[in-house]
Amino acid sequence: MLELRDVTAGYDRRAPVVRGVSLTVRVGEAVGLLGPSGCGKSTLARVAALLHRPDAGQVVLDGEPAAGWRHRAPRAQRTSFGVVFQQPRLSADPRLPLARLIAEPLRANGRPVDAVPELAETVGLTADLLGRRPHEVSDGQLQRACLARALALRPRWLVCDEMTAMLDASTTAALVGVVEAYRRESGAGLLAVGHDRVLLERWCDRTVGWAELTSA
Amino acid sequence: MADTATTSGKTEVWRTRAVVRRSTRAWRVRGSAAVVLVLVLAVLLVPPFAQLDQQAVDLTAKLRPPSWAHPFGTDDVGRDLLLRCVYGLRVSLLVGVVAAVVATVVGTAVGALAGALGGWPDRLLMRLVDVFASVPHLLLGIFIVAMFRPGVWPVVVSVALTHWLSTARIVRAEVLSLRSRPYVDAAISGGASRHRVAVRHLLPGVLPQAGLAAVLMVPHAVWHESALSFLGLGLPTHQASLGTLVQSARGSLLAGDWWPTLFPGLCAVVATLAIAGLAGAWRERLNPRRRSELML
Numbered sequence: 036m037l038e039l040r041d042v043t044a045g046y047d048r049r050a051p052v053v054r055g056v057s058l059t060v061r062v063g064e065a066v067g068l069l070g071p072s073g074c075g076k077s078t079l080a081r082v083a084a085l086l087h088r089p090d091a092g093q094v095v096l097d098g099e100p101a102a103g104w105r106h107r108a109p110r111a112q113r114t115s116f117g118v119v120f121q122q123p124r125l126s127a128d129p130r131l132p133l134a135r136l137i138a139e140p141l142r143a144n145g146r147p148v149d150a151v152p153e154l155a156e157t158v159g160l161t162a163d164l165l166g167r168r169p170h171e172v173s174d175g176q177l178q179r180a181c182l183a184r185a186l187a188l189r190p191r192w193l194v195c196d197e198m199t200a201m202l203d204a205s206t207t208a209a210l211v212g213v214v215e216a217y218r219r220e221s222g223a224g225l226l227a228v229g230h231d232r233v234l235l236e237r238w239c240d241r242t243v244g245w246a247e248l249t250s251a
Numbered sequence: 252m253a254d255t256a257t258t259s260g261k262t263e264v265w266r267t268r269a270v271v272r273r274s275t276r277a278w279r280v281r282g283s284a285a286v287v288l289v290l291v292l293a294v295l296l297v298p299p300f301a302q303l304d305q306q307a308v309d310l311t312a313k314l315r316p317p318s319w320a321h322p323f324g325t326d327d328v329g330r331d332l333l334l335r336c337v338y339g340l341r342v343s344l345l346v347g348v349v350a351a352v353v354a355t356v357v358g359t360a361v362g363a364l365a366g367a368l369g370g371w372p373d374r375l376l377m378r379l380v381d382v383f384a385s386v387p388h389l390l391l392g393i394f395i396v397a398m399f400r401p402g403v404w405p406v407v408v409s410v411a412l413t414h415w416l417s418t419a420r421i422v423r424a425e426v427l428s429l430r431s432r433p434y435v436d437a438a439i440s441g442g443a444s445r446h447r448v449a450v451r452h453l454l455p456g457v458l459p460q461a462g463l464a465a466v467l468m469v470p471h472a473v474w475h476e477s478a479l480s481f482l483g484l485g486l487p488t489h490q491a492s493l494g495t496l497v498q499s500a501r502g503s504l505l506a507g508d509w510w511p512t513l514f515p516g517l518c519a520v521v522a523t524l525a526i527a528g529l530a531g532a533w534r535e536r537l538n539p540r541r542r543s544e545l546m547l
Contacts, residue, residue, distance in 0.1 A: 086436045106445050114442040126433035140441030
């Protein structure tokens, strides 16, 4: 179970973007977080994935409070999240070919990289794309690689921050399908952030609007 | 909306200009590369292979104007100025390259540390940079050279210690911008350590910029060496460098003998312009917006 308790976060202590928000993702649950652009939902997603230190509040992973943020978070806690961002161009190191990109979390943890072909197949990347660098593939293909990277360490929670906002309908369907297949098999929880009500309501067990979160 | 005729006309004008610009750029790069190659070969090959003594004094042939025997003329004790210029350029380029490399290494280390660590180390290092930058750098350079005996190494140290500031600032800004990219977040989430993020993701991103800064600094360092030597603080006067050559020719210039001043000065100008031309081409390649313009 992933719990965010009274999280206040932002980029300037005097003007926090997120004020006193609490949110729970139960075991195996898919929670959609709906909100207009710029409201702070991405910040909240980054806090949930331990990538941004909140000004106040707690993140609790299976009853255990997060011990730190970014590099200060213990590796076991950080890697229990698979994060997919909105813009694949910015979330891929431009120098790494896709195979290296997908293998990066495995290498960082000293695990064997032979899982890469299988991961690539899961997200629907063909072998010839794996040798290309990010600027040589389309946004959709790159986002597939980013999803494969997020799944590489078999995380307990997936945080998808507007994962499909840059993609066409068929790629969106394919990626959501991959996420759901992984969740069925592993029982991972999902926090999906977006502003597409139709998509999130079809995809998630429960959809929370930004307004209800902040008023409650 | 503009009608078709004007639109096509404009396109054509734009294309012609682009083609002209591209070809002049290509020629500038080729010209610079050729000049740099010739100068580097000259300073590397002439001293070991030519059986000529640059210090050979010939008082019967002093202050001869340029001729076939002495293309750059001779100086006030009859030494051949072409040979002196080659030796001078050798020393000046050596000083320039070593000083630029040292300054870039120091600047990159300081900038990368400041950018990657953030917080108080960042503030401390940047205030240090501000302190150095608040003193006019030629003055600081003179101060450093004055502490040592004249020679090549004090000049290198002086130029290097006064020129790492801008590289540190550039590298720090670049690291800060890279550090906030989502791909660093993704690496952290994937369990990468600080060291791994710095070495695998941040450093490769700043090295091209730092390398460019180093090349751009070479001509500047050559000028600094010349300035220090001209002021009589850099290299000892018997050691030919572009600066000492101009300095020792000052007296004869007032007597109307122009060649001992002109040719070493010309060497400095040609060498620095050629290196700067190459660096400019590199910068255009590095800048992705410019590059995409070139490809279109």
